[in-house]
Amino acid sequence: MPDDDYVYDENSGEWVQATALTATDPLAGPVEVRDAVGNLLADGDQVTLVKDLAVKGAGQTLKRGTLIKSIRLTGDPQEIDCRYEGVKGLVLRAEFVRKR
Known part of the structure; x- marks a missing residue:
């Protein structure tokens, strides 16, 4: 053997x-990433925040309703990578966003 x-x-x-x-x-x-209400997310989608989020290391809070443009999937079904002015390397949990 x-x-x-x-x-x-x-x-x-x-x-x-x-x-x-x-x-x-x-x-x-491919990994299925779903937002807070169950919509399927894809690279390049626009999302809005469903909750105020304090950003660690940036000293600011992203308010509910903030629009995040052009997200990227990370391969993890819980996380999305995105850009926002003044915050480098922002990674959000999919449970805190809703597809626009």
Whole structure:
């Protein structure tokens, strides 16, 4: 029997062969990112904030209703990358935005 590498799969809670895990990797396909009301988000969408958010390190608060233009998906179903004036490297959680 060949010496196979085994990897612990956190989703199933089992040890599986490394080759089998890469074949069923959920990140290999497109990730569905949904906003606060369940709308599907895509790269380039415009979103508005549904809650006031204090931005760490920037010393400012983004108010509810603020328009964020041209978002980018990060590969994580919970986070979106975006730009806003005066804030570099802004990453927002999808639960705090709504598609416009």
